[in-house]
Amino acid sequence: MYSPGHIQQMIDETGAVEILLAVPSASRTRRRQVLETLEQYPLHVRTVPGFMDLASGRVKVEDVQEVDIADLLGRDAVPPQQELFERCIRGQVVMVTGAGGSIGSELCRQILSTDAKILLLFEHSEFNLYSIHTELEQRIRRESLSVRLFPVLGSVRNQERLYELMRVWAVNTVYHAAAYKHVPMVEHNIAEGVMNNVLGSLYTAQAALRAGVEHFVLISTDKAVRPTNVMGSTKRLAEMVLQALSQEVAPVLFGDEEQLHQENKTRFTMVRFGNVLGSSGSVIPRFYDQIRKGGPVTVTHPNITRYFMTIPEAAQLVIQAGSMGQGGDVFVLDMGQPVKIAELAEKMIHLTGLSVCSEANPHGDISIEFTGLRPGEKLYEELLIGDNVSPTDHPMIMRANEEHLPWEAFKEVIVNLIESVEQDDYDRVRQLLREAVSGYAPEGEIVDWMHSKRTVS
Known part of the structure; x- marks a missing residue:
């Protein structure tokens, strides 16, 4: 039994390469905190299905899933x-x-x-x-x-x-x-x-x-x-x-x-x-597919949100x-x-137990390539044309x-x-x-x- 503060010790002693999260009842904010803690370790993080998924018949007990990206955003x-x-x-x-x-x-x-x-x-x-x-x-x-x-x-x-x-x-x-x-x-x-x-x-x-x-x-x-x-x-x-x-x-x-x-x-x-x-x-399934194939993960611009x-x-x-x-x-x-897409790509790479190949880490597993904005694409999206907004x-x-x-x-x-x-x-x-x-x-x-x-x- 290892406490959350001894994850590195657990990896060293057991040689674990994958970790399963079984916290389906935790809030999304709490799950994000857990994922942020695990991101620094070379572990492939996946999740055990929640009770509602099992009850609905969408998944079976033996199914494990990639991390829900909504958990990375941490919003309940x-x-x-x-x-x-x-x-x-x-x-x-x-x-x-x-x-x-x-x-x-x-x-x-x-x-x-x-x-x-x-x-x-x-x-x-x-x-x-x-x-x-x-x-x-x-x-x-x-x-x-x-x-x-x-x-x-x-x-x-x-x-x-x-x-x-x-x-x-x-x-x-x-x-x-x-x-x-x-x-x-x-x-x-x-x-x-x-x-x-x-x-x-x-x-x-x-x-x-x-x-x-x-x-x-x-x-x-x-x-x-x-x-x-x-x-x-x-x-x-x-x-x-x-x-x-x-x-x-x-x-x-x-x-x-x-x-x-x-x-x-x-x-x-x-x-x-x-x-x-x-x-x-959506970029999410495309990123997962690119990571599975060994990269590169393609993002249009380093600052796009x-x-x-x-x-x-x-x-x-x-x-x-x-x-x-x-x-x-x-x-x-x-x-x-708003979420920075390049940072989202990095998190997804880390949570599959891999590292980002970059100038600072030339021997990393997956590189991120910037392909340029596509026709009509904006760096930043907005929700209001003017400032005239009222609560409901x-x-x-x-x-x-x-x-x-x-x-x-x-x-x-x-x-x-x-x-x-x-x-x-x-x-x-x-x-x-x-x-x-x-x-x-x-x-x-x-x-x-x-x-x-x-x-x-």
């Missing part, structure tokens, strides 16, 4: 306020767009736990829809839940399809998580980013207006604040769509037809937050923030302190008060943007984004594939 989630958490879900018909994505699927899992009457899974990826539907159906049978589940294939760019779904099922609440979110990918495919993120959000919101949906919650991002990329600027425009529609009498159709208006019974809410751990495109939050915590806060919206609200989640009844949720355009002015932006996209005029697209999105400051040349091909040709 605030338990949800039950009344807020249930307000827009219990006994209601709920629809999630992008239901198979990282945030969308977690929203579905938590909605399942909150006694919704019907849950509509709306998703354009057949595989993602099949995966989340299968998982939720198994859980419904295992836990004898009463919620009825309907997986629906479709695109947020099909307004009539969206409207018919919301009307026929009499949807009460929509969580709009469908979006293209990968910064470099959208930078190379500008037209799809604009049409999916902006027009898709407009069509989904106006379908909700026409169908009389009570609550509409947009999943936004910190990249919408003073963006340097197309993805962030399109997500800010998606926010502005909802802000423009949050008026007493709102337009319910957009296009060549004459505008139709009706009394706005839909409360539009936007929730803005940073990166979530384990999402598609990001906010991080676990997917379950983000989804819980999104649901609670959506319940507080009065119409046109932008809520910002408290993401804690929830300690982790703030309300941002930010300027936006009235509908008639915003409609002109959308018309011009669509026209420019259809003409593949990406110089004009960039100019329109500069004019409409506060703080949009693109860096570098346009790298859209079509634009680059035409320029070369």
Whole structure:
């Protein structure tokens, strides 16, 4: 038996190369303290599953796991306020767009736990829809839940399809998580980013207006604040769509037809937050894969930082923030302190029992290489456009008060943007984004594939 103060002695006497943490009930803050203590030793640190993981059937007793990166960040989630958490879900018909994505699927899992009457899974990826539907159906049978589940294939760019779904099922609440979110990918495919993120959000919101949906919650991002990329600027425009529609009498159709208006019974809410751990495109699984292969671990810049939050915590806060919206609200989640990605990579290397190869330690196991910022990537992300922020009844949720355009002015932006996209005029697209999105400051040349091909040709 060795005390925590005699770890080096234990290594010397036993030759241990791996240590298993069996402290599933400890707080995340306490687990971080333990990991910080162990980081200095040449030990591969892994964890024994917690009771809740065993009870849910996700893992077996004999399973051991890599350290949960959330433990490295050391932030304990605030338990949800039950009344807020249930307000827009219990006994209601709920629809999630992008239901198979990282945030969308977690929203579905938590909605399942909150006694919704019907849950509509709306998703354009057949595989993602099949995966989340299968998982939720198994859980419904295992836990004898009463919620009825309907997986629906479709695109947020099909307004009539969206409207018919919301009307026929009499949807009460929509969580709009469908979006293209990968910064470099959208930078190379500008037209799809604009049409999916902006027009898709407009069509989904106006379908909700026409169908009389009570609550509409947009999943936004910190990249919408003073963006340097197309993805962030399109997500800010998606926010502005909802802000423009949050008026007493709102337009319910957009296009060549004459505008139709009706009394706005839909409360539009936007929730803005940073990166979530384990999402598609997250650095964490990529770092683990690179470490397993012997390195190098690739980081874009030595000073790059990001906010991080676990997917379950983000989804819980999104649901609670959506319940507080009065119409046109932008809520910002408290993401804690930003994390330096290079330091995160170092911690991950150390906790697998390896050392960092550097100038100071040329014989180390794994090197960290800096590859340069990718198209549209920022060194630092922000959560607020201005300083006008106020607290809410929830300690982790703030309300941002930010300027936006009235509908008639915003409609002109959308018309011009669509026209420019259809003409593949990406110089004009960039100019329109500069004019409409506060703080949009693109860096570098346009790298859209079509634009680059035409320029070369």
